[in-house]
Amino acid sequence: MKKLEAIIQPFKLDEVKEALKQIGIDGMTITEVRGHGRQKGHKEVYRGQEYNVDLLPKVKFELVVPDARLEEVIEAVMNAARTGKIGDGKIFVYDVAEAIRIRNNDRGEAAI
């Protein structure tokens, strides 16, 4: 099993959700986060006081998928989240040691 952690533009959330639904991915966890990569943020001015706001709002999605489906899921997320501009975000992939469904103690891929 792999865990995908994708950090995307907040306005792309619905498109990414829809793309995952299309390929039959049901479970996901979403967090509103702030951060930046190469995109350096923007300037805000309040009564002449300038602030460089470099931590921008992003959405972080976490989902765990069977190894066999990894590439397919990555492709779906990439296609849905990409605008081609700086700030589109990143995907990180991790190995998952175990998955357990709390309700009935299902283990492994059956639990995701």
Place this chain on the structure above:
Amino acid sequence: MNTAFALLLQAAPNLDDRLKKLESAASSAQSAGDNAWMLVCAALVLMMTGPGLALFYGGLVRKKNVLGTMMHSFIMMAVVTVIWAVVGYSLVFGDGTPFIGGLKYLFLNGVGTAPNADYAGTIPQGTFMVYQLMFAIITPALISGAFAERMKFSAMLLFMTLWVFVVYFPMAHMVWGKGGLLNAYLGGSIPTFDFAGGTVVHITSGVSALVCALYLGKRLGYPTEIMRPHSLVLSAVGACLLWVGWFGFNAGSALAASGLATSAFVATHFAAAAATLGWLVAEWVHMGKPSMLGGISGCVAGLVAITPASGFVKPMPALLIGLAAGVFCFLMVTAVKSKFGYDDTLDAFGVHGAGGTLGAILTGVFATKEINDAQINGKVLPLGLVDGNGGQVLNQLIGVAIAWGLAIVGTLIILKIVDATVGLRVSTDDEREGLDVSQHGEEGYFLES
């Protein structure tokens, strides 16, 4: 003929009675109209403090200080009211010296439904009293913008209590009290025009704010840490409530539902509009973008500047005064503040001190008897420079200087006293944690609960 004459004679006593009845009905109708308007105005002015200023200031601070900041305005509605009832009204409007009123109205003795002909002959003195109270409430609340996010609540209460006695009551008496030094209509020796409180409200609070900002020092982390307003939405709602409430403040200062109230209403609105545009255009040119915060700051600057002038000037000068205030106050809170580096947190000085001073001086330029024909020593006299009375500008400058002097000296003394007794600033840890938790034991937002 004889018969007709006899009939008229018979009718005469009857006619006399009816005339008297008519006169009394007319005067009670005027009194009812004026009283209705003035009670609404009193409520409008209170609305400027309660939701208006509290939201305007509350939105401009960081979210950990939102309640502490709103409390600074809100608590004045309670504290100043009690002081006013016991002794404040008397010290401003009771007969006294040129500098402070006497104790004639202590505990509101004799202040009831009968009018006080010196101040407002058609409304109950109780209405006049409660209307003036609302001014005494908002004035100290304005100062709190300068020391936001770092002053102890206990110190703030003591400071404000002393401040109304040392600065507000004397200044209000000098300008509006019978026999006050600067009173233009009731026997002052240096007649100064201040229709609704340019010197009394805005210069005193704005200049005291600057003294507070300098004495307390900067907030931790200012100006390097990001200290953005946590909700300009709250501030925008607050500023618009101020704009609406200001009609009570300025038009109500006519103290009657009169033509003068109308011209003050128009001048107030026009100045706010022109100042909004003035600030926004200046900001657009200097900073590249016109902002919501710029717009609402501009409207408040215009409302401040027109306050002393509102019952004296025609609509076109009102537009000019507003435009000048918008640009001038923009430069004060951007260029001047950053050059000197003081942390007047919410720009109480940059808007109220600077805008009030500009407005007080321009009142001397644009005041005209075409708008305000109230008699001075039994005659209608030329008022400002536009009426050919250039000397009035000098009088206005003297009024401004007295307000500045009283605010600086009074505030410094009070700060020393409060600092030596309860201490002014919260501890470093409390300041980091925020005033809401450290001073009040609560938080403004629990969006998850």
